[in-house]
Amino acid sequence: MITIKEIAKQLNMSTTTVSNVIHGKTGEVSPETQKKVQDFLDKVDYVPNISARNLAQNQSKIIGLALKARADKYENLIMDPFVSELIGGVEETIRNAGYFMMLYISSDTTEIMRHVSTWNVDGLILFGMLDDDGIRVSEKYKKPIVCLDTYSIEGLKHFTNVGLDDEQGTYDMVNYMIVKGHKRIAFLSDNQSGVDLARLNGYKKALADGGLKFKQSDFLKIRPKSDEIQDSLEEICRKAKNFDAIMCVSDLYAVTLIAALTDRGIRVPEDISIAGFDDNMLGQLHRPALTTVHQDVKKKGIVAADTLLKQLNGQKTPNQIKLPTHLVIRDTVRA
Amino acid sequence: MITIKEIAKQLNMSTTTVSNVIHGKTGEVSPETQKKVQDFLDKVDYVPNISARNLAQNQSKIIGLALKARADKYENLIMDPFVSELIGGVEETIRNAGYFMMLYISSDTTEIMRHVSTWNVDGLILFGMLDDDGIRVSEKYKKPIVCLDTYSIEGLKHFTNVGLDDEQGTYDMVNYMIVKGHKRIAFLSDNQSGVDLARLNGYKKALADGGLKFKQSDFLKIRPKSDEIQDSLEEICRKAKNFDAIMCVSDLYAVTLIAALTDRGIRVPEDISIAGFDDNMLGQLHRPALTTVHQDVKKKGIVAADTLLKQLNGQKTPNQIKLPTHLVIRDTVRA
DNA sequence: TTGTACGCGTTATCAA
DNA sequence: TTGATAACGCGTACAA
Numbered sequence: 001m002i003t004i005k006e007i008a009k010q011l012n013m014s015t016t017t018v019s020n021v022i023h024g025k026t027g028e029v030s031p032e033t034q035k036k037v038q039d040f041l042d043k044v045d046y047v048p049n050i051s052a053r054n055l056a057q058n059q060s061k062i063i064g065l066a067l068k069a070r071a072d073k074y075e076n077l078i079m080d081p082f083v084s085e086l087i088g089g090v091e092e093t094i095r096n097a098g099y100f101m102m103l104y105i106s107s108d109t110t111e112i113m114r115h116v117s118t119w120n121v122d123g124l125i126l127f128g129m130l131d132d133d134g135i136r137v138s139e140k141y142k143k144p145i146v147c148l149d150t151y152s153i154e155g156l157k158h159f160t161n162v163g164l165d166d167e168q169g170t171y172d173m174v175n176y177m178i179v180k181g182h183k184r185i186a187f188l189s190d191n192q193s194g195v196d197l198a199r200l201n202g203y204k205k206a207l208a209d210g211g212l213k214f215k216q217s218d219f220l221k222i223r224p225k226s227d228e229i230q231d232s233l234e235e236i237c238r239k240a241k242n243f244d245a246i247m248c249v250s251d252l253y254a255v256t257l258i259a260a261l262t263d264r265g266i267r268v269p270e271d272i273s274i275a276g277f278d279d280n281m282l283g284q285l286h287r288p289a290l291t292t293v294h295q296d297v298k299k300k301g302i303v304a305a306d307t308l309l310k311q312l313n314g315q316k317t318p319n320q321i322k323l324p325t326h327l328v329i330r331d332t333v334r335a
Numbered sequence: 336m337i338t339i340k341e342i343a344k345q346l347n348m349s350t351t352t353v354s355n356v357i358h359g360k361t362g363e364v365s366p367e368t369q370k371k372v373q374d375f376l377d378k379v380d381y382v383p384n385i386s387a388r389n390l391a392q393n394q395s396k397i398i399g400l401a402l403k404a405r406a407d408k409y410e411n412l413i414m415d416p417f418v419s420e421l422i423g424g425v426e427e428t429i430r431n432a433g434y435f436m437m438l439y440i441s442s443d444t445t446e447i448m449r450h451v452s453t454w455n456v457d458g459l460i461l462f463g464m465l466d467d468d469g470i471r472v473s474e475k476y477k478k479p480i481v482c483l484d485t486y487s488i489e490g491l492k493h494f495t496n497v498g499l500d501d502e503q504g505t506y507d508m509v510n511y512m513i514v515k516g517h518k519r520i521a522f523l524s525d526n527q528s529g530v531d532l533a534r535l536n537g538y539k540k541a542l543a544d545g546g547l548k549f550k551q552s553d554f555l556k557i558r559p560k561s562d563e564i565q566d567s568l569e570e571i572c573r574k575a576k577n578f579d580a581i582m583c584v585s586d587l588y589a590v591t592l593i594a595a596l597t598d599r600g601i602r603v604p605e606d607i608s609i610a611g612f613d614d615n616m617l618g619q620l621h622r623p624a625l626t627t628v629h630q631d632v633k634k635k636g637i638v639a640a641d642t643l644l645k646q647l648n649g650q651k652t653p654n655q656i657k658l659p660t661h662l663v664i665r666d667t668v669r670a
Numbered sequence: 671t672t673g674t675a676c677g678c679g680t681t682a683t684c685a686a
Numbered sequence: 687t688t689g690a691t692a693a694c695g696c697g698t699a700c701a702a
Contacts, residue, residue, distance in 0.1 A: 001455075003678095003680085004679065004680065004698090005679070011688080014681085014688065014689040015680080015689090016681085016690085017687085023681090029688080030687060030688090033687085033688085047453050048456070048679085049390070049453070049678090049679050050386075051387075051389040051390045051455065051678085051679080051680090052386075052390050052678070052694090053679080054386035055384070055390055055679080055680075056680045056681080057682095057694085058694070066426060072400075077557065081419075084422075087419075087438075090356070091438065091440055093441075095440075100454070101438060102435065102437055102438075103436060104430075105426055105430075111473055113381060115435070117336065117382045118383055118384070119386075119435070120384065120385075120386065129680065200571075200577075217625075226597070250694060258622070261623075263622075264689055266686035269687080282616075282620065285590045285591055285617065285621075286594075286621070287593070287597045308697070314522065314676095325680090338694095338696085339695070339697095340698065348672075348673085349672060349673040350674095350696080350697090351672070351673060351674085351697085351698075352673080353671060354697065354698085355672095363672090364672080365671060365672090368671085368672085369692080382694050384694085386694085387694070387695035387696045387697090388679045388696055389678090389696095390679065390680090390694090390695080390696075391677075391678055391697050392678085392696085393678070433690095448681085476671070582693070671702105672702085673699075673700105674688105674689080674700090675698100675699095676698090676699090676700105677697095677698095678691075678695105678696090678697095679694105680693100680694090681692105682692085682693080683691085683693095684691090685690085686687105686688080686691085
């Protein structure tokens with residue numbers, strides 16, 4: 001691990017000169033010395049010490065990707081194909097821009113913020129924030145933040161959010177179900193806030209526009225914790241008799257539900273139609289192939305990272321970026 | 336971002352004292368001053384600057400998780416449930432031990448090593464290394480390394496490898512197939528080195544022990560690149576007629592294959608039996624549920640991180656750690 | 671028990 | 687065109 005100081009000593013020159021060559025400030029140094037340094041550099045393959053650089057420049061070249069895990073979903077979070085696709089998109093974009101990515105998963109916002117400030121992280125991508133988190137974050141942290149799939153959180157409103165046209169997505173799908181003759185359509189999710197709420201609203205709107213009435217019992221709540229999910233599915237499958245179709249809030253839940261239904265002799269789509277949301281490999285590899293709402297998760301990650309990079313360069317970015325969705329009609333909704 | 340220096344100034348004492356209190360060196364400082372500092376600390380919530388600390392101590396508290404992506408599989412790598420489960424296990428363990436995780440994905444070993452040395456990473460978890468990578472890595476990097484699923488790579492032999500009893504896993508499954516009356520059994524994979532080779536060997540051994548002969552044509556090669564996979568599957572499905580069963584090297588491939596077979600009217604397990612390897616959600620949610628070899632991927636990540644942490648504490652660790660596998664008999668191998 | 675002073679590797683300022 | 691030197695924030699040996 002050779003240092004600039006050491007190089008300067010061996011070459012009988014000052015650290016400034018070496019540093020200038022390293023940073024390509026060609027105007028500041030004569031061609032001869034330039035070459036001399038460059039040759040030496042090639043020989044010893046010098047690697048800068050980022051800690052020292054960070055200290056001197058008060059920046060870190062780190063972008064933090066903080067995933068807030070709901071306690072009841074932690075085990076699922078990292079397994080969800082959604083998350084890994086997202087990470088893939090973000091990591092690639094960040095790396096290509098010469099930044100580094102630090103991944104932090106926690107259910108404790110305070111902990112996340114401590115982590116971020118010790119490392120003097122240059123920018124932050126936040127996923128899974130809700131309720132009062134926003135205020136605490138924006139109090140502590142004064143650098144660029146991009147949120148992902150975050151709806152109207154007080155205190156985060158002045159940050160850019162990269163999201164999806166969730167409402168339109170479920171609207172289109174439920175509308176499609178109605179057109180195909182389904183009347184009793186349920187909605188399945190594990191909560192009613194944020195993204196899930198938006199998708200629920202799209203579903204309700206489609207019902208209303210189709211002349212159907214939404215009843216509280218049309219909302220099916222799934223409890224994803226591993227010690228509750230079986231009971232939860234049992235209950236949902238019992239209620240399934242009352243419906244022609246179920247709009248699920250994610251592909252994961254759709255596929256999980258279909259498996260549970262199949263185990264109980266209820267056929268999809270003959271007995272009941274099921275649709276998902278995400279269009280990930282879970283549904284693509286499923287047979288019958290899952291009818292679902294497509295979103296480009298990797299793109300979401302790329303756009304989020306790109307937006308943050310723009311902010312880091314001092315550019316303004318819009319308050320909301322909504323990526324489109326489209327229907328992927330396959331085989332789990334009866335035609 | 337308050338600094339120790341600033342705190343010392345405001346409290347009219349030296350930085351040493353403040354630093355001592357922060358590090359709990361209670362013997363060095365009187366109870367009164369201790370309390371005074373502590374109170375102040377709580378009020379301003381001081382966060383240490385890690386860059387400065389790293390520089391002073393020549394360590395980073397960072398553990399690098401480097402995933403080497405084969406160029407032909409990059410898009411699949413991050414989507415594979417295997418990787419996200421692994422990341423989950425590693426991240427959690429590292430975080431609980433007070434370390435930080437830096438994730439780096441690349442197909443270029445040199446790039447990975449540059450990254451690692453700039454950050455002065457304290458320890459490294461390496462996944463997906465092969466061939467000559469090992470030598471280059473161990474030349475550049477003199478700190479603890481733990482490899483994951485790495486077989487006998489020259490130059491990495493003196494590092495601990497956390498792996499699986501891959502050979503036993505496929506042996507057990509193929510043996511089970513034979514017991515159930517299958518005779519013409521193929522093996523499907525995308526390469527024949529490392530983990531895949533070990534699993535192939537287990538398969539061959541089971542064939543031999545069952546009195547069956549292995550022919551070169553029993554190896555089915557799948558090409559996972561998105562522009563080749565369809566052709567590849569077409570070819571494999573054509574060959575499938577010649578077999579009673581196919582042992583797939585992963586659940587992902589097993590499920591992919593079953594979907595392709597189903598699309599062509601070939602039924603599993605009635606017409607052909609399929610087994611996977613991994614036991615991830617892909618197979619669990621599949622119907623018919625996938626018969627597969629179980630491995631605990633999250634545990635693998637945890638063990639790898641734990642092993643590295645031990646080495647960081649100066650403990651010796653064994654050269655090889657092999658986690659067990661066991662059969663999960665479900666519905667895709669005909670009884 | 672407390673304080674002073676220096677080093678870690680880099681960048682930046684300013685003088686030569 | 688080059689070189690001294692100060693700063694970044696922290697830890698620590700050593701002096702008081």
